[in-house]
Amino acid sequence: MTFEYKVQGGDFTHAGYASSQVKKMLKQLDVDNVVIKRVVVCLYEAEVNIVAHAWDGVISIVLETDTIFMKLTDNGPGIPNIEQAMQRGFSTASHEVREMGFGAGMGLPNISANADKFLITSEPGKGTTVEITINLNSTAV
Amino acid sequence: MKVTDIVEKLGLNVFSGHEGLGREVTGGYVSDLLSDVMGHAESGDLWLTIQTHRNVMAIASLKDISAVIITSGEKPGDDTIAQSNQEGIPVLGTELSTFELAGRLYSLLN
Numbered sequence: 001m002t003f004e005y006k007v008q009g010g011d012f013t014h015a016g017y018a019s020s021q022v023k024k025m026l027k028q029l030d031v032d033n034v035v036i037k038r039v040v041v042c043l044y045e046a047e048v049n050i051v052a053h054a055w056d057g058v059i060s061i062v063l064e065t066d067t068i069f070m071k072l073t074d075n076g077p078g079i080p081n082i083e084q085a086m087q088r089g090f091s092t093a094s095h096e097v098r099e100m101g102f103g104a105g106m107g108l109p110n111i112s113a114n115a116d117k118f119l120i121t122s123e124p125g126k127g128t129t130v131e132i133t134i135n136l137n138s139t140a141v
Numbered sequence: 142m143k144v145t146d147i148v149e150k151l152g153l154n155v156f157s158g159h160e161g162l163g164r165e166v167t168g169g170y171v172s173d174l175l176s177d178v179m180g181h182a183e184s185g186d187l188w189l190t191i192q193t194h195r196n197v198m199a200i201a202s203l204k205d206i207s208a209v210i211i212t213s214g215e216k217p218g219d220d221t222i223a224q225s226n227q228e229g230i231p232v233l234g235t236e237l238s239t240f241e242l243a244g245r246l247y248s249l250l251n
């Protein structure tokens with residue numbers, strides 16, 4: 001099964017919509033709760049990154065029998081130094097975004113801690129693609 | 142212990158999400174950083190924060206938080222209240238600071 005969700009940069013009102021839909025779907029499919037939690041953490045953080053940093057983006061979810069593959073592609077400023085972006089506490093979020101409690105430099109480390117496979121590719125000035133795979137049948141990270 | 146028991150024992154205001162007052166509480170988490178809550182809160186926790194915007198409810202729902210407690214007399218926004226009612230996750234309030242409330246809650250739960 002494949003699903004797509006559009007994400008609008010700056011639209012914090014709807015941030016988390018895709019994560020919420022995917023959570024409901026996995027619950028209906030009776031996926032283990034621990035696995036659902038890991039999927040939700042990864043997807044929400046990646047979704048909020050598009051809202052906080054990019055102009056717009058698309059989330060595509062590919063659900064197979066034993067894995068969920070989440071690909072988030074955005075049009076945005078891109079990440080010049082991915083290694084730096086991955087460091088806990090590093091953030092380029094705006095003051096407004098930080099005031100809401102986002103942008104503490106914890107999002108990407110959260111994804112890394114919960115994903116089975118996690119890949120970021122980025123072209124500065126164009127955008128970023130985040131690819132996350134989680135095995136549905138294993139609770140261990 | 143249920144959310145309603147904690148409301149009664151700590152004299153909290155119930156702003157919204159009355160439907161969820163029967164939810165079971167197993168612990169608590171204190172943070173105003175949303176990714177911290179995303180990464181570390183457990184389902185069944187009460188979440189103490191001074192954040193009042195609706196993204197709090199998105200996270201509370203995704204993490205299966207039992208109820209959100211807004212401290213220091215802050216009030217939730219209208220859209221936060223609307224989403225709390227929709228999700229059936231109570232938003233509670235207190236004049237106490239996060240520190241004071243966390244202390245009382247900790248004694249109550251342990």
